Amino acid sequence: MKLLFKKAATALSLATLAFAVGAQDYPGSKPITAVVPFAAGGPTDKVAREIALIMGKHLNTTIVIENTGGAGGTIGARKVVQARNDGYTILIHHIGMATAPALYRNLGFDPLKDLEMVGEIADVPMLLLGSKALPPKTFKDLLPYVKTNAASISLANAGIGSASHLCGLLLQSALKQELVTVPYKGTAPALTDLMGGQVNLMCDQTTNVAGQVKSGAIQSYAAMQGKRIDAFKDIPTAAEQGLPGIEVKIWHAMYAPKGTPKPVVDKLSAALQAAVADPGFRAKMAELGAEAVPPARATPASLQKHVAAEISKWSPVIKAAGVYAD
Known part of the structure; x- marks a missing residue:
């Protein structure tokens, strides 16, 4: 029994040593x-x-x-x-x-x-975006429009648990208003339908929409954080425009x-x-x-x-x- 225990301990020590040596060489060419x-x-x-x-x-x-x-x-x-x-x-x-x-x-x-x-x-950071076909052109005008037309305003997201979904939850909470949520299987189809006017609103990450925002393919209503985004200084925050309490990063x-x-x-x-x-x-x-x-x-x-x-x-x-x- 002692011999078996000694062999097991030796094997464990050698394995530990091999692991340590491997870690030193990591990652190698792999x-x-x-x-x-x-x-x-x-x-x-x-x-x-x-x-x-x-x-x-x-x-x-x-x-x-x-x-x-x-x-x-x-x-x-x-x-x-x-x-x-x-x-x-x-x-x-x-x-x-x-x-x-x-x-x-x-x-x-x-x-x-x-x-x-x-x-x-x-x-x-996240931006609140809108279809070009949506009548309000500013966030200030969007707020009363949403409250009046909530039952017919669609809010797209890239699926439950996505960044756009989480941002949408906070937006509806801040508005104290439920919108018609439209989940997609990914950001790309959601953004495509937003640009095409099939849906009205969407929150999305700047890394995904920088080109579309800068080209004017979609409307940009608000930065969904406490300060303006350096790359989009001309887009005011939601708080600046009358809707505080939204911070999504x-x-x-x-x-x-x-x-x-x-x-x-x-x-x-x-x-x-x-x-x-x-x-x-x-x-x-x-x-x-x-x-x-x-x-x-x-x-x-x-x-x-x-x-x-x-x-x-x-x-x-x-x-x-x-x-x-x-």
């Missing part, structure tokens, strides 16, 4: 797969591809984006929760990581316990499977910190109306604290709305 739990071309995908390109240079490898959409981002998240914890599969997700626990009664994983935090990436962050060795997580986080400080990345985010986080927020400790705070913030909002995705 590519890293970054799962984005939304469709290609969407706002989270855009942030992911920009950060992956720069992080890959710092890690001397390629970070390949794998789009695994569905169920408000939970399918892709579960895929990473169940992936090998060797550092070669990571997750890039948005605020949905913190809202999923309230939206899905049978989520199947705990964001705070079943993943390793790597760090935050960028904050993306969509944040993006990076995770790894639970049990990923700390030296590997530290390497990923160090590369992430370098990437968010990169002038090229910061400029690209600013161009899209987004803001790269400071390096101090691109850390495991900061992200852990942030996710916990966001779960506490959004859970009562979602429960009060009585909306569930499952």
Whole structure:
């Protein structure tokens, strides 16, 4: 028995040593797969591809984006929760990581316990947008129009749990008015119908609509946060125009499977910190109306604290709305 125990202990020590050596060499020439739990071309995908390109240079490898959409981002998240914890599969997700626990009664994983935090990436503000065919041309005129015509005004979103859905919930709460909610399977079809006049209103991330806003293809009513957006200084906030209390900022962050060795997580986080400080990345985010986080927020400790705070913030909002995705 003693001999068996000694052999087992030796095997465990050798495995631990091999893991440590592997972590030192990580990632080597092997590519890293970054799962984005939304469709290609969407706002989270855009942030992911920009950060992956720069992080890959710092890690001397390629970070390949794998789009695994569905169920408000939970399918892709579960895929990473169940992936090998060797550092070669990571997750890039948005605020949905913190809202999923309230939206899905049978989520199947705990964001705070079943993943390793790597760090935050960028904050993306939201805009309230309208079809060009909608009669009100200013937010001031929109407010009374909505109250009078609420039963016939459609509010599009990219699906339950999406950023546009969450923003829409807060908008209706602030208006004290229910609108005709129209969920789509993704941001692209929702935006297409908004531009075509099939739906009236939509909240969306600046990273997804910068081109359409600047070209005038859709109306821009308000910035859905406490201050004006640097890239869209001419669009007043909702608070400036008579509707205070709306603060929606969509944040993006990076995770790894639970049990990923700390030296590997530290390497990923160090590369992430370098990437968010990169002038090229910061400029690209600013161009899209987004803001790269400071390096101090691109850390495991900061992200852990942030996710916990966001779960506490959004859970009562979602429960009060009585909306569930499952």
